[in-house]
Amino acid sequence: xxxxxxxxxxxxxGGGPGGYAAAFLAADNGREVTLVxxxxxxxxxxxxxxxxxxxxxxxxxxxxxxxxxxxxxGIDFQAPKIDLAKLRAQKQKVLNTLTGGLDQLAKKxxxxxxxxxxxxxxxxxxxxxxVDEGPEPEAELISFRWLILAAGSRAVQLSSLLHTARDRVMxxxxxxxxxxxxSSLLVIGGGYIGLELGTVYGAxxxxxxxxxxxxxxxxxxxxxxxxxxxxxxxxxFSAIHLGTKVAKVEPTKHGxxxxxxxxxxxxxxxxxxxxxxVGRRPNTEQLGLENxxxxxxxxxxxxxxEFLRTAExxxxxxxxxxxxPMLAHKASHQGKxxxxxxxxxxxRFEPRAIPxxxxxxxxxxxAGLTEEAARRQGREIETAVFPWGASGRxxxxxxxxxxxxxxxxxxxxxxxxxxxxxxxxxELISEAVLAIELGAHIQDVAETIHPHPTLSETLGFxxxxxxxxxxxxYRPKAAGAPATAKA
Numbered sequence: 001x002x003x004x005x006x007x008x009x010x011x012x013x014g015g016g017p018g019g020y021a022a023a024f025l026a027a028d029n030g031r032e033v034t035l036v037x038x039x040x041x042x043x044x045x046x047x048x049x050x051x052x053x054x055x056x057x058x059x060x061x062x063x064x065x066x067x068x069x070x071x072x073x074g075i076d077f078q079a080p081k082i083d084l085a086k087l088r089a090q091k092q093k094v095l096n097t098l099t100g101g102l103d104q105l106a107k108k109x110x111x112x113x114x115x116x117x118x119x120x121x122x123x124x125x126x127x128x129x130x131v132d133e134g135p136e137p138e139a140e141l142i143s144f145r146w147l148i149l150a151a152g153s154r155a156v157q158l159s160s161l162l163h164t165a166r167d168r169v170m171x172x173x174x175x176x177x178x179x180x181x182x183s184s185l186l187v188i189g190g191g192y193i194g195l196e197l198g199t200v201y202g203a204x205x206x207x208x209x210x211x212x213x214x215x216x217x218x219x220x221x222x223x224x225x226x227x228x229x230x231x232x233x234x235x236x237f238s239a240i241h242l243g244t245k246v247a248k249v250e251p252t253k254h255g256x257x258x259x260x261x262x263x264x265x266x267x268x269x270x271x272x273x274x275x276x277x278v279g280r281r282p283n284t285e286q287l288g289l290e291n292x293x294x295x296x297x298x299x300x301x302x303x304x305x306e307f308l309r310t311a312e313x314x315x316x317x318x319x320x321x322x323x324x325p326m327l328a329h330k331a332s333h334q335g336k337x338x339x340x341x342x343x344x345x346x347x348r349f350e351p352r353a354i355p356x357x358x359x360x361x362x363x364x365x366x367a368g369l370t371e372e373a374a375r376r377q378g379r380e381i382e383t384a385v386f387p388w389g390a391s392g393r394x395x396x397x398x399x400x401x402x403x404x405x406x407x408x409x410x411x412x413x414x415x416x417x418x419x420x421x422x423x424x425x426x427e428l429i430s431e432a433v434l435a436i437e438l439g440a441h442i443q444d445v446a447e448t449i450h451p452h453p454t455l456s457e458t459l460g461f462x463x464x465x466x467x468x469x470x471x472x473x474y475r476p477k478a479a480g481a482p483a484t485a486k487a
Contacts, residue, residue, distance in 0.1 A: 005141040008034040010342065011126060013118045013287070014150030016044020018319035018331030020102060022148050025339045027109035034112040034142060038131045041099035042106060042113070045152055046328040049173040052098060054196055056091050057176070058359050061203035065361055069398050082204060088178050114138065120288035123312045127288070146314050146342050149302060150335065151287060153280040153320035158188065158246075162274065165249045165256035169274045172197060182206050182272035184238070186258055188246055190217040192358040194277035195229075198237060199360050201275075207238040209269070211260065213245040218358065222370045224385070225421040228401045229360055249274070282321045297323070306348040308338045316341070330354050353417075353436040357426035362402055365429035368417035368436040369407050381417075382410045384442070384466035386458050388422050390473045393453040399423040404458040406432075408442050408466060415440055415463075424455055431459055442466050 012023045015037030023035045039048060046052065067077045106113050116128040116137035124144060128137040155171045162169045170179070175197050181204045187194040190212030202208040210217070210233075217233075217240070218226050234240055244262035251257075252270055259268040282300050289296070293311040295303045301324075302317035304310055310317050316338040319331030333351070340347040353367040374381045388394035388402035402422020409416050418432030435445055446463035450456050464470035 004139065005125075005143060006034070006139040007143045008032055008112070009144070010034070010146045010148070010339075011036065011142060011144035012148045012150060013037075013126065014044065014152055014319070015039060015042040015113070016150060016152050016319065016331060017046050017328040018335040019044065019148070019150035020106070020335075021332040022150065022318065022335030022339050023111050024105060024109055025336050026342065027111050029339070029343055031342075033109075034114060034144075035106070036114045036116055036118045036126065036128065036142070038115065038117050040115065040134070042102040043095075043099050044328075045154075047098055047102075048095065049176055051328055053091055053095060053176045054172075054200070055359060056094050057178075057200045058196060060087070061200050062361055064203045072398065082181065084178060084181065091176075091178075114142075117286070118142075119286060120291050123292045123315065147316070148335065148338050148342075149287065149310075149315065149317040149321055150319050150331065151283045151321055152331075153282045153326055155276070156279045156281055158276055158278065161246060162249050162276065165251045165274065168251070168256040168272070169276060172275070172277055175201075175275050180273075184255070184271045184273075185209070186211065186256075186269075186271040186274045187277060188274065189277035189279070190214070190219075190240070190242070191277060191279065192218065192360075194275065195233065195358065195360050197275060197277065198233075202236050206272075208236075209239045209241070209271070210237060211241045211244050211246060213243070213262070215243045217242070218364070220372065221358075221364065222366060222372050222405070222419045224371070224403065224405055225364045225366065225419045228403065228421050229358075229362055229364055232362065232401065233360070280320065280326055282326075284321060299323075306350060307341050307346070308334055308349055309341070325354055325356060327354065327356060351437070352439075353433045355426075355429045355433050357429065359426060362399065362422045363425035364419075364421045365425035366417070366419040367429055367433045368415070370417055370419060371405075371407060374407065374417075380410055382408045382466070384408065384462050386462035386465050386470070386473060388455070388458060391453075391455065391458055391461070393455050394422065394458075396453070397423065402455075402458075404428075404462045406442060406445070406459075406462050406466060413442050415442055415445060418459075420458075422455065428456055428459065431456065 009032040010026050012019045012035045020042050023033045027033045114137050118126045121127050126142050130136045172193050185201050185206040185208050187198045187210045190210050198208045217230050244260050247261035248259040249256050255270050255272045257268050257270045295311050302321045304317050304322050308316045318334035320326040337347050337349045355367040358364040385405045389400045394400045405419045407417030415435050420428050442463050450460045
């Protein structure tokens with residue numbers, strides 16, 4: 001029989017990367033922890049329908065692309081036969097392994113997990129609401145001493161525009177379920193989600209078209225990094241329309257007729273499926289925040305101080321709720337910082353660099369200050385670039401389209417940013433993150449011995465470009481001038 005109320009020391013609302021990291025750390029430090037989440041398993045959007053399933057499918061796409069490259073070496077494979085049901089099942093197997101592991105970790109730590117929706121009725125009580133087709137929560141209310149809000153975000157929808165063809169429209173969540181391999185796919189949005197899923201469907205055989213309303217793919221990302229990716233995608237995708245938006249959508253017998261407005265001209269094309277990937281918004285509307293003193297900013301994010309506290313000092317907000325960047329690893333780190341503060345350690349969340357990765361082919365990764373951001377701030381910087389065409393490993397692997405780029409403070413000569421485009425960029429960026437966090441001098445990077453032949457040594461080579469000591473690249477320069485460019 002359901003009890004009316006429960007009590008807990010720490011309540012965590014949301015079971016994603018930030019929520020479960022916070023809950024587990026608090027439990028490890030002897031706190032009584034209750035985690036409320038509406039999903040049947042822990043992991044949040046990242047694990048259940050985001051980061052992990054997309055990377056599993058992108059891994060398949062990468063292997064398929066590598067087999068095509070082998071033709072240049074005289075090794076040919078037959079066209080692949082795709083068993084979509086088996087592909088779905090293998091993806092689900094990966095997810096089941098990871099979610100099962102998290103559920104076991106919660107049990108071993110004695111974290112009470114309640115499957116329910118949560119809504120604040122005041123600053124110390126949360127109402128528990130049943131999830132559709134799920135068991136009723138064991139109580140109606142839960143009282144807490146401390147609360148960490150980790151409710152995440154959701155995909156932005158274009159419901160009014162696409163309503164007439166809704167049977168043909170997919171969100172990123174539905175696209176990852178692989179309902180079919182459409183003969184043609186329109187991706188609305190040239191951000192990382194649209195490009196990653198477009199890459200997956202393109203590898204599986206769909207003719208992919210991307211439409212982006214701004215004048216470039218991946219808005220806000222360093223153009224030096226985007227250009228090699230865009231050149232590759234224009235060869236792989238059927239079309240990329242920049243400075244263009246969808247004006248109207250009409251259903252047809254075999255798909256949806258989409259009318260464009262902008263640089264692509266006033267024309268229409270019929271697509272089998274449409275994927276909407278125009279961004280995400282924080283899940284703040286249904287949390288009952290109006291019943292507390294918690295405030296939102298102009299973008300709908302929860303306002304916090306440097307300790308991640310809200311206007312209610314005993315309530316913290318982390319992850320996608322607490323602002324950009326909306327990344328799983330930021331949420332995990334914030335979850336731990338919030339718990340450390342609850343434990344009395346007074347830890348500020350003030351990273352010098354939060355890495356970001358776009359898992360396309362080639363990958364893009366960056367951390368710290370970008371050249372684009374420096375221009376907007378009017379900040380003086382110097383840059384050093386090493387093209388992968390001069391890398392023996394990149395040439396041997398057939399991935400010479402990449403580059404590695406350092407952003408340097410000209411006065412201190414410390415590294416303050418880094419960008420990489422190329423295969424494995426997401427793995428390479430961690431060295432740069434550590435260098436930025438430690439306030440490393442560009443010479444520290446140059447004098448660090450990197451293994452050869454690897455792609456990691458391009459970080460050292462780019463530093464040598466700045467210092468004028470690069471031997472794998474010849475860059476004539478005026479006497480006394482560094483091999484750099486000012487933003």
